[in-house]
Amino acid sequence: MDTAAQNVALDTLKLAVSLCDSQADFARRIGSSTQAVWQWINRDKRAPVEACPFIEDALKDERVTCEKLRPDYRGFEILRVSRTAEI
Incomplete structure (x- = not known):
């Protein structure tokens, strides 16, 4: 992860x-x-990575998203699609 992404994550x-x-x-x-x-x-x-959905769900603040918590991981979009498909 590059320095800018590390800073965003932290x-x-x-x-x-x-x-x-x-x-x-x-x-x-x-x-x-x-x-x-x-x-x-x-x-x-x-x-x-595995904690990010729990953090996002617990806080419900648009500034705290999985993508901002882990900008180096690209799997959250797939997770969201699979959640929507289950509902």
Whole structure:
């Protein structure tokens, strides 16, 4: 992932956390641990691909999308199409 994409990913993750009452609240909302969230921010500098749909669904903010959380991953469009087909 290039530097610009890394910055978008980390900035979006930090925005997502800031939209919650605390990092613990964010972790609770997405079904993760505070330790995992800390590692995403401080070590990985991005959320894992598998967490992105949970983050997007929990926050329901147009600034926090799977594509912004992981600009290097192109599979979210397929996921959305398959979700729509199931409904």
